[in-house]
Amino acid sequence: MDIAQAPPLSAPMDIAFDYTRSLGPVLGRFMTGLRDRRVYGGRTSDGRVHVPPLEYDPLTHAPVTDLVEVSPTGTVVSWSWMSRPLEGQPLDLPFGWALIRLDGADTALLHAVDAGDPGRMRTGMRVRIRWAAEPVGHIRDIACFEPGDTPFSASPAAAASTPVTTMTTPIRLHYRHTTSAEESRYLRALAEGRLLGQRCPVCRKVYVPPRVCPADGVPPDEEVAVADRGTVTTFCVVNVPFAGQRLDPPYVVAQVLLDGADIPLPHLIVGCPAEEVRMGMRVAAVWREPERWSTTPENIAHFAPAGEPDAPYESYADHL
Amino acid sequence: MNRRVAVIGFAQSPCLSEAGTTSGVETLVPVLRDALAGAGLHRREVDFWCSGSSDYLAGRAFSFVNAVDAIGAFPPICESHVEMDAAWAFYEAYVKILAGEAETALVYGFGKSSAGRLRRVLALQLDPYATAPLWPDSVSIAALQARLALDAGILSERDMAEVAVRSRADAATNPYAQVAGETTAERLLAEPYLADPLRVHDCAPVGDGAAALVLAADDRARRQHERPAWITGAAHRIDPQTLGERDLTAVPSATAAAAAAELPADLDAAELHAPFTHQELLLRTALGLGDGVRINPSGGALCGNPMFSAGLNRIGAAATLVMSGQAGRVAAHATSGPALQQNLVCVLEAGR
Numbered sequence: 001m002d003i004a005q006a007p008p009l010s011a012p013m014d015i016a017f018d019y020t021r022s023l024g025p026v027l028g029r030f031m032t033g034l035r036d037r038r039v040y041g042g043r044t045s046d047g048r049v050h051v052p053p054l055e056y057d058p059l060t061h062a063p064v065t066d067l068v069e070v071s072p073t074g075t076v077v078s079w080s081w082m083s084r085p086l087e088g089q090p091l092d093l094p095f096g097w098a099l100i101r102l103d104g105a106d107t108a109l110l111h112a113v114d115a116g117d118p119g120r121m122r123t124g125m126r127v128r129i130r131w132a133a134e135p136v137g138h139i140r141d142i143a144c145f146e147p148g149d150t151p152f153s154a155s156p157a158a159a160a161s162t163p164v165t166t167m168t169t170p171i172r173l174h175y176r177h178t179t180s181a182e183e184s185r186y187l188r189a190l191a192e193g194r195l196l197g198q199r200c201p202v203c204r205k206v207y208v209p210p211r212v213c214p215a216d217g218v219p220p221d222e223e224v225a226v227a228d229r230g231t232v233t234t235f236c237v238v239n240v241p242f243a244g245q246r247l248d249p250p251y252v253v254a255q256v257l258l259d260g261a262d263i264p265l266p267h268l269i270v271g272c273p274a275e276e277v278r279m280g281m282r283v284a285a286v287w288r289e290p291e292r293w294s295t296t297p298e299n300i301a302h303f304a305p306a307g308e309p310d311a312p313y314e315s316y317a318d319h320l
Numbered sequence: 321m322n323r324r325v326a327v328i329g330f331a332q333s334p335c336l337s338e339a340g341t342t343s344g345v346e347t348l349v350p351v352l353r354d355a356l357a358g359a360g361l362h363r364r365e366v367d368f369w370c371s372g373s374s375d376y377l378a379g380r381a382f383s384f385v386n387a388v389d390a391i392g393a394f395p396p397i398c399e400s401h402v403e404m405d406a407a408w409a410f411y412e413a414y415v416k417i418l419a420g421e422a423e424t425a426l427v428y429g430f431g432k433s434s435a436g437r438l439r440r441v442l443a444l445q446l447d448p449y450a451t452a453p454l455w456p457d458s459v460s461i462a463a464l465q466a467r468l469a470l471d472a473g474i475l476s477e478r479d480m481a482e483v484a485v486r487s488r489a490d491a492a493t494n495p496y497a498q499v500a501g502e503t504t505a506e507r508l509l510a511e512p513y514l515a516d517p518l519r520v521h522d523c524a525p526v527g528d529g530a531a532a533l534v535l536a537a538d539d540r541a542r543r544q545h546e547r548p549a550w551i552t553g554a555a556h557r558i559d560p561q562t563l564g565e566r567d568l569t570a571v572p573s574a575t576a577a578a579a580a581a582e583l584p585a586d587l588d589a590a591e592l593h594a595p596f597t598h599q600e601l602l603l604r605t606a607l608g609l610g611d612g613v614r615i616n617p618s619g620g621a622l623c624g625n626p627m628f629s630a631g632l633n634r635i636g637a638a639a640t641l642v643m644s645g646q647a648g649r650v651a652a653h654a655t656s657g658p659a660l661q662q663n664l665v666c667v668l669e670a671g672r
Binding site for chain 1: 340341342343345346349352363376379380388389390391392393394395432434435436437439440441443444447448449450451452453454455456457460461463464465467468471513515516517518560562563564565568
């Protein structure tokens with residue numbers, strides 16, 4: 001394939017994080033209530049009951065302390081139909097989204113209604129909470145709402161006296177990451193075992209990997225082959241273990257100024273004790289076996305001492 | 321201090337269903353170049369840079385840092401970022417110039433909505449305790465708002481379809497629009513619901529894009545442009561985040577912003593940031609716009625809604641009407657958050 005003409009590379013990218021949140025005095029009581037299959041609203045100075053409760057009174061700005069139990073049944077104030085539910089939503093079969101004013105509350109709560117068919121949904125319809133089988137103190141303890149005017153019968157929640165103080169919400173997002181045309185040329189050259197620099201048309205600096213020139217704000221245009229050896233400009237010794245770490249600490253991450261390039265490339269230095277790595281040290285790329293090459297900087301396993309005399313400081317002083 | 325600030329340049333990329341890299345840098349390069357050329361300003365003459373974008377849209381932390389390459393941040397520059405539509409970056413830059421800390425500013429916004437699933441990603445702007453863990457998507461939330469307005473008799477599904485018809489017809493002359501063309505309300509109303517009571521035509525398309533706007537103060541604005549669009553009012557306000565806490569049909573924060581910006585009644589045109597048809601109708605009432613005000617001559621966000629620059633686009637489109645001599649007094653509106661939660665209003669005028 002002609003590298004210059006090929007479309008930009010793209011790949012799926014999934015990110016996930018379990019957000020653990022402290023609840024505080026008001027939401028803590030609200031979530032504790034849900035765990036015990038009870039819904040609490042917060043009463044503000046005007047006598048209105050808010051579900052979910054507010055932490056501060058919007059009129060007086062005082063903390064809300066008056067929590068009152070409301071009914072697990074209520075009325076649909078507004079609704080929409082979700083014919084193809086998305087990942088993470090309360091139900092995986094078609095359902096209604098609704099704003100629901102629970103009996104005893106003055107504000108509406110957003111949740112899902114398991115109505116089966118959009119023809120059953122209407123403004124003013126009566127619904128009741130369907131409790132999750134194993135409540136933990138989370139908004140998802142309300143599995144969903146269902147049509148009905150009498151409370152859902154659930155076995156009494158197991159007696160638990162410990163207040164709920166935190167909640168964990170897993171977040172999963174999916175993307176397709178797409179490179180720029182310049183990045184694609186660089187990555188495709190890597191798959192052939194070449195390091196490709198690209199030159200800024202204004203300041204003539206060679207960037208590896210390529211980027212829009214941060215001094216001139218223009219994309220690089222001219223391709224320049226750069227060497228797979230260079231000079232350590234600066235480095236750090238990693239002593240801290242962390243999740244996903246591939247090497248045992250201590251190890252060295254360095255900025256390597258490749259011969260022919262104007263900005264250094266971050267990479268690992270392996271092949272000598274960490275304490276021997278120094279500014280000006282000459283290093284050479286250690287490539288993985290060619291049959292494992294793909295469009296990734298990981299084709300270079302690491303850099304190792306090249307056995308050459310150190311470069312003079314002046315040769316890299318402008319690239320720190 | 322009686323400093324006056326004007327818009328002196330604007331440029332945008334076409335809104336595309338899928339465009340360019342995830343970083344947005346490459347999309348921004350020509351947009352920044354065109355905005356500066358329109359303002360007759362060199363990059364090095366910009367005192368303050370401010371951008372709007374979102375890490376959740378890009379799927380990574382500090383995603384705006386990449387884009388800084390496009391503005392040429394070496395040697396060091398004065399730069400800031402808002403995790404909102406760039407209309408709020410515009411407000412920051414406007415205040416910076418009013419305060420005398422800059423004479424010129426460039427505001428830009430960018431986003432690649434197509435990289436993820438937009439209606440799902442936007443669930444993460446909701447209250448993280450009782451709402452976001454249910455993953456209610458942005459289209460469903462807009463549908464709940466539309467239903468409230470329909471039930472209250474404020475508008476009808478035909479009114480909504482007519483907004484789409486007018487917007488698409490206006491977008492036919494806008495080369496940056498993603499959706500455009502002649503159609504009829506009858507044809508649109510025959511389509512199935514996407515999220516009852518919303519159909520596809522009621523919702524802005526998902527699109528990628530970028531925009532840039534140049535601001536300058538007083539004499540500098542006059543020197544740079546023969547018809548600067550003077551900002552004679554600007555304000556933004558916010559409503560409670562929890563959907564059940566507010567009257568979703570009234571948009572009180574838009575009304576409050578319009579009052580604070582002293583929005584005049586005798587406007588030639590208004591660019592409203594309404595990603596859903598019913599929201600344009602609610603905003604017209606909330607802002608008190610009469611029948612004489614031409615709404616969204618660009619086709620509006622319904623015909624191209626590049627996230628994090630669509631609001632800035634409204635200001636740019638309104639300013640362009642003034643700078644090109646097509647209008648004397650216009651308004652621009654931008655929104656952010658679920659169901660018109662946050663609203664910004666500004667007034668732009670020719671002359672002084």
